[in-house]
Amino acid sequence: MTSVQFLGGGRMADALLGGLLAAGHSPSDIAVVEISPARRDELISAHPGVAVLSEPGPADALVVATKPGDAVDALATAAAAAPGLRRVLSIAAGVGTAALQAAVGDSVAVVRAMPNTPALVGEGASAICAGPTAVDADLDWAEGLLGAVGTVVRVPERSMDAVTGLSGSGPAYVFLVAEALIDAGVAAGLPRDVADRLTRQTLLGSARLLAESDDGPEALRAAVTSPGGTTAAGLRQLESHAVRAAVIDAVAAATARSAELG
Numbered sequence: 001m002t003s004v005q006f007l008g009g010g011r012m013a014d015a016l017l018g019g020l021l022a023a024g025h026s027p028s029d030i031a032v033v034e035i036s037p038a039r040r041d042e043l044i045s046a047h048p049g050v051a052v053l054s055e056p057g058p059a060d061a062l063v064v065a066t067k068p069g070d071a072v073d074a075l076a077t078a079a080a081a082a083p084g085l086r087r088v089l090s091i092a093a094g095v096g097t098a099a100l101q102a103a104v105g106d107s108v109a110v111v112r113a114m115p116n117t118p119a120l121v122g123e124g125a126s127a128i129c130a131g132p133t134a135v136d137a138d139l140d141w142a143e144g145l146l147g148a149v150g151t152v153v154r155v156p157e158r159s160m161d162a163v164t165g166l167s168g169s170g171p172a173y174v175f176l177v178a179e180a181l182i183d184a185g186v187a188a189g190l191p192r193d194v195a196d197r198l199t200r201q202t203l204l205g206s207a208r209l210l211a212e213s214d215d216g217p218e219a220l221r222a223a224v225t226s227p228g229g230t231t232a233a234g235l236r237q238l239e240s241h242a243v244r245a246a247v248i249d250a251v252a253a254a255t256a257r258s259a260e261l262g
Contacts, residue, residue, distance in 0.1 A: 002031040002051065004145070005059035005082070007074050009034035009043050009052070012091060013065035015120045017047060019148030022122075031059065033078070056081045063145070064090040064100070071095045076103040088131075089142045091115055093164065094262040097131035097157060109138040113146060114163045117171050124150030125170075127163040161262065165255030173250060178203055 004020070006013045009032045021027060027049030033056045034040045043052045056062075056078035062085065066074045071092035079085055088110045090100050100110045110131030118124050126146045130139055143152045155163060178199050185195025210217060225231045238244075 002057065002059040003029035004031075004061050004063060005056060005078070006030070006032040006063045006065050007056065007078055008032075008065035008067075009036075009039055010065060011120060012115060012117075013063065014043070014046070015122075015124075015149055016063070016065070016091075016115075016145065017050065019119075019122060020145065021047065021050075023148045031057070058082050058084060060084060061087040061089070061141070064088060064092050064095075066092060068092045068094050072099050072103050075100060079104040079108065087111070087138055087141060089113060089128075089145060093168070094258060096262060097129065101131050101133065106133050109134040111138055111142040112157065112160065113142060114160055114168050115146060115149070116167050119146075119149040122149050125167040126150060126152045127155045127160065127167070128152060129155055129157040129160055161255045161258040162251075164258040165251045165253075168258075169251075169254040173247065174203065 004025075006017060013032065017030065017032065020030065027047065028051075030047075031051040031053055032043055032047075033053045034043060035054065037054075040052045040054065043050070059078075059082045062075065062078055062082065064071050064075050071090060072095065075088065075090070079088075085104065085108050088100060088104055088108055090097075090110070091113045093114065095112070097110050097112050100112065101108075104110065111128055111134050112131065113126050113128045115124050115126040119126070124146070126149075128139060128142050128146065139154060143154070146152045181199040181202070182192065182195045185198065186192050190198070210220060213220060215223075221235075225235060
């Protein structure tokens with residue numbers, strides 16, 4: 001019996017699969033169910049030894065990585081093919097634990113997760129919450145899987161919409177800032193390739209500094225800002241255009257939309 005079987009072989013599932021293999025999991029313990037023949041061929045080539053299937057089979061645990069609209073039906077079908085099923089981890093956005101639990105029955109522990117796209121490079125931020133029958137050991141198991149591609153936090157399910165608005169959608173906000181910085185560099189006279197390279201490294205270095213420093217973002221910002229200097233002039237423009245308020249409103253809007261879709 002397969003230890004972990006993925007339902008869906010898209011980019012996020014592929015990233016998680018790669019993380020598990022890099023962390024030392026045996027390919028023979030993992031399977032992927034993928035309906036697209038072309039995608040199956042890609043997965044077979046990318047992950048030798050991993051069983052790539054056209055339909056689900058017996059498994060100890062399932063990872064639901066389908067499109068959200070397909071998640072419950074795919075899970076119910078897979079559960080019927082896995083009589084020894086013990087656990088389910090869903091990374092299908094917006095699909096609540098009640099619907100997932102109903103698809104597998106109360107004897108199976110369900111954990112819901114919200115990862116984000118930096119998991120594709122092993123730097124994801126994921127939140128998990130327990131379903132009705134899940135216990136700490138089930139959350140430990142889910143955290144072990146998602147921890148292969150980044151940081152994992154535990155929240156109650158009522159907080160998952162806020163997680164979606166912040167870290168789920170957050171990469172898009174950062175990429176928008178990156179676009180603006182590149183355009184601003186060009187407008188200031190830099191060649192686009194130079195502006196692009198400087199922007200990428202500035203964001204990467206700033207993120208690493210924030211992650212590794214004992215100081216919070218306020219202190220780090222202050223350390224770059226000399227009174228009456230260039231950074232202070234730039235920050236004054238950002239504040240005058242209510243950038244801080246716009247970011248807060250963006251997270252609030254994404255959170256509200258997540259609740260509507262869920």
